[in-house]
Amino acid sequence: MKAVRTITELRAQIEDLKSSLNKTTVGLVPTMGYLHQGHASLIRAAKEKSDIVVVSIFVNPIQFGPGEDFETYPRDEERDLAAAEGAGADLVFLPSVETMYPKAAKTRIAVSDVTSGLCGASRPGHFDGVTTVVSKLFHIVQPNYAFFGMKDAQQVAVIEQMVFDLNFNVEIVPCPIIREEDGLALSSRNVYLNPEERSQALVLSQSLRKTQAALEKREIRTAGEARDLLVSSIRQSSLAVIDYVEVVAFPELSLLEDEAGVLENGEPVLMALAVKFGKTRLIDNCLLYPKGE
């Protein structure tokens, strides 16, 4: 595995690997580093599907809003390189902010509609920053496949929309959420939690599981009932401050009316949460498929 920091060197290394190994397909795993087992599962999925695996590690300033945690976002390059190599990466791309944004950028990619709710409503401009940097990485790496975790389900929907609308020649591969044994979804931001917050944060995955079970057992049926059960479950935690609790169609992310029956129109439904514990904002979700899928 090689670690490279410039665009020119990355392109040259990819070309080298392609020609020297006679390998053709490239898989990209875009990350912000501080890699955990969720990232490792993306890298392994990339290894399985592609000849050459590129992992990018870049804490992208333009997807953070004012007052968010860009400065304090956890970073550990040495550990990340070991984790990427262990999971099967061939190349790790670690650009500086100056490499990615050598001048104040004048170009933005904006996706409407799917960005208006959920994290898009709480974090204005966030998804423009995501789509802009992801398109840059796609142009730099020119991957055949790109791997994204379903923990950021809205991010997957937004990127799929961009790829479709702009005819990017890349297949987006969404990968399942990886959880701790007790159910907490893996996130680089989990390190921010103190022990009490860490313990109470379990309410996220528990509320999703409980609501999914209630829907499956037909104890509840509508989007409104699902939202109510999620909210009341989360409120069991004294530290939880709800940012949003939503039940939406996937991948359109259009709001389901309170009286709408969940899964009754044959489309997948996403239950998505963002909740703060102290200063730490965590997200989690559960994607429900119509029976038989």
Added chain:
Amino acid sequence: MKAVRTITELRAQIEDLKSSLNKTTVGLVPTMGYLHQGHASLIRAAKEKSDIVVVSIFVNPIQFGPGEDFETYPRDEERDLAAAEGAGADLVFLPSVETMYPKAAKTRIAVSDVTSGLCGASRPGHFDGVTTVVSKLFHIVQPNYAFFGMKDAQQVAVIEQMVFDLNFNVEIVPCPIIREEDGLALSSRNVYLNPEERSQALVLSQSLRKTQAALEKREIRTAGEARDLLVSSIRQSSLAVIDYVEVVAFPELSLLEDEAGVLENGEPVLMALAVKFGKTRLIDNCLLYPKGE
């Protein structure tokens, strides 16, 4: 030469040409059709620089504003195919609107700053439509080079900015304005002009030449004097209705103050005009380089 109408077929044909001819570089000439000698010069430039030449012909609805001439924009597919073949195209891509926009698109690429003046001010949203469709064509064709005429100098500046900001792996090749013998810059929209308008439209190229000469002979020196001379020259035509007359730095397109000396800070300067004759809006420009370049 082959004409193709779908994205899948175009990608397959490019792959075929690449592998069967062992040719590697691809040049793209994006056009809106109704090809004239300006387009032919772009295709010939592409032929010279690239192994495979792709010409796209697509009247892109999202770069036309309400009340503009999308519906009436001149079209002549049969003549265009002959012209493209004559100039050396290998593939002509003629997508339908449904092929390019199968659903209402939610993704837009917006470039700020360089789009705010000149045609960007007169045609709000125009350049978002241009950058969005050009990025789609770049993703579909994946060219090494793309060729654009300098008649749309602002378009060249906007696309270069997008390519730089988003790390597109394509080299933009600007090509000189092609003119009729009497000086009128070639444009598909020239067919709209009646004989009297056609005759008076000469004032555009004449005013640019006259102002360039006056600057070179030091009869005038500042941006304000250049603007005044351009405006007074254009006003010799009774039919000319000025949309804008500007003197700007290139490629930043920042306005030069009236008292600024043209070319005195070592940067290229663009004199750019948009003028209506009847219902027909024409543009023309002249790029001045510092001495010695």
